[in-house]
Amino acid sequence: MTARLVACFLLMPALAARGQGGEAGEGGLAAAARSAQAAWLAHDPQALVGQSAAVVLQIPGANASAPLGRAQAVELLRRYLGTATERAVAVRSAREVAPGTGFVELEREYAVRGTKDVRRETLFCRFRAVGDHWELTELRAAP
Numbered sequence: 001m002t003a004r005l006v007a008c009f010l011l012m013p014a015l016a017a018r019g020q021g022g023e024a025g026e027g028g029l030a031a032a033a034r035s036a037q038a039a040w041l042a043h044d045p046q047a048l049v050g051q052s053a054a055v056v057l058q059i060p061g062a063n064a065s066a067p068l069g070r071a072q073a074v075e076l077l078r079r080y081l082g083t084a085t086e087r088a089v090a091v092r093s094a095r096e097v098a099p100g101t102g103f104v105e106l107e108r109e110y111a112v113r114g115t116k117d118v119r120r121e122t123l124f125c126r127f128r129a130v131g132d133h134w135e136l137t138e139l140r141a142a143p
Contacts, residue, residue, distance in 0.1 A: 029102040032127055033094035038105055041089045042125070045077035049136055058140040080122035084110040087118060100129040119143075
């Protein structure tokens with residue numbers, strides 16, 4: 001419960017940014033990056049996927065052959081996140097590469113549950129602008 005409250009508190013600036021400017025832009029992408037960071041830290045795949053209709057996932061345990069519906073993406077992410085305890089998640093970059101297309105790079109530091117071994121992983125997130133906000137369309141994990 002506390003983690004969800006912290007995630008909601010961290011997501012509030014992103015939600016406020018949606019209403020500014022009327023259009024998703026570089027500032028909105030930075031807010032989407034912070035929201036993705038907070039969602040990953042809180043292990044909240046529902047917040048990470050948001051209103052995206054379909055998401056391509058390339059994470060251990062998921063076949064990246066086709067986009068997944070929202071519910072299936074959330075469930076696979078929930079299972080994947082359940083195997084780890086987060087130590088840190090940092091936004092390394094957030095940039096709009098074409099009008100309406102943005103990439104966010106997150107770096108996570110985590111321990112596999114039941115161990116003390118700390119591992120690092122880079123998360124590459126692709127977003128697309130939809131109206132005045134950004135939606136996750138792809139997430140790839142790389143060691």
